[in-house]
Amino acid sequence: MPTNPDLLRAALEPVVLEVIATGATYGYEIARAIQQHSEGQLCAQEGTLYPALHRLEKQGLLKAQWKTSPEGRRRKHYALTSAGRRRLEALRAEWASFSKTIGRILGTAHYLVPRLRLGTHCP
Amino acid sequence: MPTNPDLLRAALEPVVLEVIATGATYGYEIARAIQQHSEGQLCAQEGTLYPALHRLEKQGLLKAQWKTSPEGRRRKHYALTSAGRRRLEALRAEWASFSKTIGRILGTAHYLVPRLRLGTHCP
DNA sequence: CTTGACTACCTAGCCACACCAGGTATCATA
DNA sequence: TATGATACCTGGTGTGGCTAGGTAGTCAAG
Numbered sequence: 001m002p003t004n005p006d007l008l009r010a011a012l013e014p015v016v017l018e019v020i021a022t023g024a025t026y027g028y029e030i031a032r033a034i035q036q037h038s039e040g041q042l043c044a045q046e047g048t049l050y051p052a053l054h055r056l057e058k059q060g061l062l063k064a065q066w067k068t069s070p071e072g073r074r075r076k077h078y079a080l081t082s083a084g085r086r087r088l089e090a091l092r093a094e095w096a097s098f099s100k101t102i103g104r105i106l107g108t109a110h111y112l113v114p115r116l117r118l119g120t121h122c123p
Numbered sequence: 124m125p126t127n128p129d130l131l132r133a134a135l136e137p138v139v140l141e142v143i144a145t146g147a148t149y150g151y152e153i154a155r156a157i158q159q160h161s162e163g164q165l166c167a168q169e170g171t172l173y174p175a176l177h178r179l180e181k182q183g184l185l186k187a188q189w190k191t192s193p194e195g196r197r198r199k200h201y202a203l204t205s206a207g208r209r210r211l212e213a214l215r216a217e218w219a220s221f222s223k224t225i226g227r228i229l230g231t232a233h234y235l236v237p238r239l240r241l242g243t244h245c246p
Numbered sequence: 247c248t249t250g251a252c253t254a255c256c257t258a259g260c261c262a263c264a265c266c267a268g269g270t271a272t273c274a275t276a
Numbered sequence: 277t278a279t280g281a282t283a284c285c286t287g288g289t290g291t292g293g294c295t296a297g298g299t300a301g302t303c304a305a306g
Contacts, residue, residue: 004217005262005293010133011225012293018229028254037228041220048293050256055292071302073254092229094127097164099222102134105141105160106215128264128291135264151283171264173285178263196272196283 003042012044012052014091017061017084026075027053053078061087126165135167135175137214140184140207149198150176176201184210 015034024033031049034042044052056062061084065077080088138157147156154172157165167175179185184207188200203211 003221006132007217007221009129009291009293011221015225015228026254038224041224045294046255047257047295051292054256071253073301075254094130095225095229098126098130098134099226101161101164102138102218103222105138106218132262132264149283168265169284170266170286174263177285194273194282198283 008042008044008048011042011095012048013056014088014095015042016044016049016052016056017080017088017091020062020078021080021085021088025077025079027078028075030078056084060084131165131167131171134165134218135171136179137211137218138165139167139172139175139179140203140211140214143185143201144203144208144211148200148202150201151198153201179207183207 015037016030019030019033019037022033022037024030027046027050030053031044031046034044053062053064057064057078060081062078063081065079066074067077068074138160139153142153142156142160145156145160147153150169150173153176154167154169157167157172176185176187180187180201183204185201186204188202189197190200191197
């Protein structure tokens with residue numbers, strides 16, 4: 001439930017856009033979705049995730065809307081804008097190219113490893 | 124001849140250790156080796172690479188030695204320590220695990236893309 | 247009714263680090 | 277004697293993850 005911050009930094013933006021594209025809508029849910037999609041390998045702390053969502057919104061990649069759930073919880077729901085969808089597509093391509101290159105350099109392109117603990121711990 | 128800084132940040136340490144393990148020894152040569160190994164996709168600016176080498180040396184992963192080439196050039200030659208070799212191995216495993224996870228999330232695990240320009244420009 | 251656990255959001259301050267821009271110095275070539 | 281390539285270094289700036297703290301509502305247990 002960790003990730004070395006430098007790795008997270010490289011992947012946070014595409015991963016957030018991706019989980020929103022996949023159906024997660026508000027912060028708390030997005031955080032859980034990231035953990036689930038990554039099988040616990042990735043964990044964006046709240047102090048990381050919320051500012052990231054605000055950045056993406058400010059860049060026009062997400063649009064936000066406050067709603068109140070039937071149980072009475074205030075939630076800020078995010079959705080991709082069309083710019084956000086284009087950006088996600090570009091980030092997918094960028095990631096594919098980059099990870100292929102690094103994988104080739106490190107000789108780990110198809111290197112299977114046991115699940116490992118990466119960095120800090122998720123509370 | 125670019126890379127988005129956040130991606131470079133995630134890969135710089137393993138890539139530097141790798142190119143040194145592969146035979147590059149001094150800063151200027153390491154910089155060129157990174158560009159060549161990455162087919163121009165990765166470029167560590169001098170203001171990035173030299174501090175990184177100093178960090179790795181300070182951490183005991185590299186040992187350095189000044190030499191003067193036959194043509195009279197002062198060069199600082201780096202070599203992996205045994206801790207450096209162990210670290211490289213760990214970083215390879217970490218990268219393999221991480222890139223597999225992100226690739227799966229983004230659905231780009233084996234996604235082939237045309238060579239693309241990533242971020243800033245290499246001088 | 248109070249306590250605790252969970253949900254749900256936010257932010258100020260710290261720190262690491264890539265980058266820019268500038269510096270120094272040597273050597274080869276024109 | 278410029279000019280360009282080689283070869284090293286660093287101070288300041290900006291980005292952004294993390295820590296640690298805050299607010300506030302729901303719900304079950306005691």
